Amino acid sequence: xxxxxxxxxxxxxxxxxxxxxxxxxxxxxxxxxxxxxxxxxxxxxxxxxxxxxxxxxxxxxxxxxxxxxxxxxxxxxxxxxxxxxxxxxxxxxxxxxxxxxxxxxxxxxxxxxxxxxxxxxxxxxxxxxxxxxxxxxxxxxxxxxxxxxxxxxxxxxxxxxxxxxxxxxxxxxxxxxxxxxxxxxxxxxxxxxxxxxxxxxxxxxxxxxxxxxxxxxxxxxxxxxxxxxxxxxxxxxxxxxxxxxxxxxxxxxxxxxxxxxxxxxxxxxxxxxxxxxxxxxxxxxxxxxxxxxxxxxxxxxxxxxxxxxxxxxxxxxxxxxxxxxxxxxxxxxxxxxxxxxxxxxxxxxxxxxxxxxxxxxxxxxxxxxxxxxxxxxxxxxxxxxxxxxxxxxxxxxxxxxxxxxxxxxxxxxxxxxxxxxxxxxxxxxxxxxxxxxxxxxxxxxxxxxxxxxxxxxxxxxxxxxxxxxxxxxxxxxxxxxxxxxxxxxxxxxxxxxxxxxxxxxxxxxxxxxxxxxxxxxxxxxxxxxxxxxxxxxxxxxxxxxxxxxxxxxxxxxxxxxxxxxxxxxxxxxxxxxxxxxxxxxxxxxxxxxxxxxxxxxxxxxxxxxxxxxxxxxxxxxxxxxxxxxxxxxxxxxxxxxxxxxxxxxxxxxxxxxxxxxxxxxxxxxxxxxxxxxxxxxxxxxxxxxxxxxxxxxxxxxxxxxxxxxxxxxxxxxxxxxxxxxxxxxxxxxxxxxxx
Numbered sequence: 001x002x003x004x005x006x007x008x009x010x011x012x013x014x015x016x017x018x019x020x021x022x023x024x025x026x027x028x029x030x031x032x033x034x035x036x037x038x039x040x041x042x043x044x045x046x047x048x049x050x051x052x053x054x055x056x057x058x059x060x061x062x063x064x065x066x067x068x069x070x071x072x073x074x075x076x077x078x079x080x081x082x083x084x085x086x087x088x089x090x091x092x093x094x095x096x097x098x099x100x101x102x103x104x105x106x107x108x109x110x111x112x113x114x115x116x117x118x119x120x121x122x123x124x125x126x127x128x129x130x131x132x133x134x135x136x137x138x139x140x141x142x143x144x145x146x147x148x149x150x151x152x153x154x155x156x157x158x159x160x161x162x163x164x165x166x167x168x169x170x171x172x173x174x175x176x177x178x179x180x181x182x183x184x185x186x187x188x189x190x191x192x193x194x195x196x197x198x199x200x201x202x203x204x205x206x207x208x209x210x211x212x213x214x215x216x217x218x219x220x221x222x223x224x225x226x227x228x229x230x231x232x233x234x235x236x237x238x239x240x241x242x243x244x245x246x247x248x249x250x251x252x253x254x255x256x257x258x259x260x261x262x263x264x265x266x267x268x269x270x271x272x273x274x275x276x277x278x279x280x281x282x283x284x285x286x287x288x289x290x291x292x293x294x295x296x297x298x299x300x301x302x303x304x305x306x307x308x309x310x311x312x313x314x315x316x317x318x319x320x321x322x323x324x325x326x327x328x329x330x331x332x333x334x335x336x337x338x339x340x341x342x343x344x345x346x347x348x349x350x351x352x353x354x355x356x357x358x359x360x361x362x363x364x365x366x367x368x369x370x371x372x373x374x375x376x377x378x379x380x381x382x383x384x385x386x387x388x389x390x391x392x393x394x395x396x397x398x399x400x401x402x403x404x405x406x407x408x409x410x411x412x413x414x415x416x417x418x419x420x421x422x423x424x425x426x427x428x429x430x431x432x433x434x435x436x437x438x439x440x441x442x443x444x445x446x447x448x449x450x451x452x453x454x455x456x457x458x459x460x461x462x463x464x465x466x467x468x469x470x471x472x473x474x475x476x477x478x479x480x481x482x483x484x485x486x487x488x489x490x491x492x493x494x495x496x497x498x499x500x501x502x503x504x505x506x507x508x509x510x511x512x513x514x515x516x517x518x519x520x521x522x523x524x525x526x527x528x529x530x531x532x533x534x535x536x537x538x539x540x541x542x543x544x545x546x547x548x549x550x551x552x553x554x555x556x557x558x559x560x561x562x563x564x565x566x567x568x569x570x571x572x573x574x575x576x577x578x579x580x581x582x583x584x585x586x587x588x589x590x591x592x593x594x595x596x597x598x599x600x601x602x603x604x605x606x607x608x609x610x611x612x613x614x615x616x617x618x619x620x621x622x623x624x625x626x627x628x629x630x631x632x633x634x635x636x637x638x639x640x641x642x643x644x645x646x647x648x649x650x651x652x653x654x655x656x657x658x659x660x661x662x663x664x665x666x667x668x669x670x671x672x673x674x675x676x677x678x679x680x681x682x683x684x685x686x687x688x689x690x691x692x693x694x695x696x697x698x699x700x701x702x703x704x705x706x707x708x709x710x711x712x713x714x715x716x717x718x719x720x721x722x723x724x725x726x727x728x729x730x731x732x733x734x735x736x737x738x739x
Contacts, residue, residue, distance in 0.1 A: 010058060048092070069193075073192060079107050083108050087154060097113055097116075155181045174204035174205045175205060177197050177201045182194050201256070217275075244282050247280075250276045253274070279341045280300075281345055284344045289347070296342050300328065404416045407460055418479060423438070423454060426460050427450070428483035469494070474487050495535065502541030513552070593651070603628065618641075661710065665717075668704050671698040679707070
């Protein structure tokens with residue numbers, strides 16, 4: 001879309017968008033609020049006056065849009081709206097933080113500073129840069145947790161307006177969004193924002209898949225509406241009779257979640273039965289809404305048979321994000337399973353908007369307390385001082401999409417934990433010290449070990465002992481990031497004490513061997529013992545795992561360093577030659593070129609997705625293994641593109657040589673005599689393709705099979721699939737990958 005407004009039209013549009021910000025907010029602004037917001041808007045307008053976005057639009061459109069998301073979608077206060085309007089001012093213009101503090105006070109300046117710090121971090125190009133940036137970004141929560149919420153709003157608007165960006169930037173930003181920002185929005189209960197971030201991420205990382213699902217959803221919309229109408233008509237009379245004021249509507253699953261289900265279950269779009277849910281939203285009072293939900297449940301199950309294993313009651317026990325709803329799956333019209341969500345208007349708004357709606361129903365004082373409680377909860381769930389950035393992200397993600405279980409304390413209070421949590425996770429959720437001294441647990445009155453997995457409804461009493469201390473084995477069975485972090489920190493403290501003693505021991509022993517301990521010697525010892533850091537060396541010395549004879553060996557090797565150097569060089573050359581011979585078959589493919597220059601480089605095919613010529617692929621520069629080629633829809637692609645964008649090489653296939661590639665086809669259909677013979681004939685006669693393995697098993701007239709074949713490229717594989725599909729009795733032919 002080209003942007004071509006005159007100056008006059010542009011000014012009108014800016015004024016219209018600013019008014020939309022004030023109208024579209026949950027908050028009822030006081031005159032003082034409006035005055036401060038207007039002041040922030042005027043400064044942002046003047047500061048960005050000479051800037052344009054890539055689309056050609058005035059830059060001010062962006063801060064207004066971010067402030068609107070902050071105000072309406074997240075429901076934050078005036079301070080946050082002002083910070084959102086000013087979030088790029090210090091980064092991009094002549095205004096300083098001191099100016100912001102003088103004009104708007106310390107709080108706004110602190111938030112703007114946090115957002116500016118995050119922008120600066122992007123420019124680093126060190127290893128695992130994304131994970132490190134993310135860690136630093138979350139640590140800004142110590143300044144003000146609103147930084148992260150405004151950052152999510154900023155990312156959402158950037159994703160919504162990314163069409164004008166270069167393709168490689170779109171891929172990088174989208175991968176980072178799917179890897180970090182969408183899970184983060186989910187954790188904070190911002191479900192609408194999460195869904196939109198996921199859909200937009202998919203739109204740029206897999207545009208063909210996105211557009212294909214979008215087309216199918218659009219085509220089936222009318223059919224979906226008819227189905228909802230049929231369902232509604234059956235229960236309407238009963239609901240009216242009970243005097244309910246309600247609305248029945250369909251809520252389709254997001255494009256991203258449909259894609260996720262297709263991949264995880266290995267099914268096509270048509271085979272997903274729950275592409276949408278039917279939602280019954282009823283008017284009620286706070287006092288009666290739970291009773292009314294079960295009354296509607298009773299009416300629905302009078303008309304449609306429920307699936308008892310699919311009942312989800314988040315009304316009696318809401319999720320930790322505040323989500324409340326009653327979900328049932330029933331056998332609807334035309335013999336289709338359909339999910340029905342029953343919720344009051346209040347619950348529906350909380351489910352859609354998260355925090356913003358949660359406190360809309362409270363008075364001003366309660367709202368402010370509620371906001372503080374909510375922000376503190378976020379802070380608790382994100383706090384993690386671990387130094388390793390990759391671990392930090394993975395630990396953080398551990399708890400994002402986890403299903404929750406609810407555990408009773410001895411006093412009958414409920415605590416929410418992720419599924420598969422253990423007694424030790426529960427101990428750390430009570431208090432760090434309880435976790436540190438945890439020796440065992442009484443689960444439902446029976447004594448159990450601290451590694452015991454917990455299940456919803458368990459009542460747990462933790463048994464502690466003063467002399468109990470964490471050990472490294474604990475990390476094997478805790479799953480919450482809180483427990484993992486506290487254990488790692490405790491182990492590090494112990495390790496440091498032992499390492500200090502070890503350093504003294506090492507200094508003394510080397511002195512006997514006529515060597516002074518200095519930085520050079522420490523580095524040589526670390527290399528000799530194949531360790532990573534000096535701390536590892538001193539720790540092993542302190543706990544006695546490095547013995548005297550090993551130190552003597554080091555000294556004698558050091559004295560013969562010159563000879564050793566040449567020996568090692570000869571050895572390295574031999575190994576290198578050996579590796580070249582071993583990898584020659586994989587490395588000398590003649591069919592892939594890399595980068596803008598379309599260079600021919602050595603590479604290997606990755607084992608996680610087994611690409612073949614014709615597949616959409618990219619190159620990934622590994623540290624020890626050269627270039628590895630992955631399919632664009634490889635399960636690891638998003639993580640690699642988000643964390644290591646600077647190591648990604650674009651790649652494309654050119655005319656293939658006679659090199660052949662293995663591919664696996666999965667067949668499904670109705671068994672009959674001679675079927676195997678027909679399949680093998682089609683493959684060998686028509687296609688000149690070699691079969692490596694053929695495995696077909698039948699069960700009550702239905703068969704499943706796997707065939708491994710050698711093909712030259714994707715076109716040949718597609719032709720082969722089409723030929724097999726024509727055989728009578730074959731229902732499905734899918735290509736599968738080794739994961």
